[in-house]
Amino acid sequence: xxxxxxxxxxxxxxxxxxxxxxxxxxxxxxxxxxxxxxxxxxxxxxxxxxxxxxxxxxxxxxxxxxxxxxxxxxxxxxxx
Numbered sequence: 001x002x003x004x005x006x007x008x009x010x011x012x013x014x015x016x017x018x019x020x021x022x023x024x025x026x027x028x029x030x031x032x033x034x035x036x037x038x039x040x041x042x043x044x045x046x047x048x049x050x051x052x053x054x055x056x057x058x059x060x061x062x063x064x065x066x067x068x069x070x071x072x073x074x075x076x077x078x079x080x
Contacts, residue, residue, distance in 0.1 A: 020077035027073040031066055034073025047072065 018038045027034030032048030035041075047069040055062030 018077040020074045023073040023077045024070050027066075027070040031069045034070065035076055038073060038076035040076055043072070043076070 023034035023037050025034075026037050027047075030048070031051035032044035032046070035044035035047055051062065051065045051069055054065040
């Protein structure tokens with residue numbers, strides 16, 4: 001005798017929110033990468049360009065812009 005086992009439950013995919021800590025670390029490694037990780041591609045590209053230009057012009061503003069980029073990546077995931 002043959003039995004049919006029907007599984008009508010849909011596969012559930014659970015997405016986790018991005019981690020603010022991981023986003024901050026990624027932005028330390030490469031400015032804008034934390035924003036990309038958080039799903040903000042345009043913001044990531046703009047932060048990358050802003051940080052690159054700031055570092056090439058003068059060192060101190062480059063550090064400031066890089067720090068703001070890290071903070072922005074962290075906040076992007078906190079608001080997710």
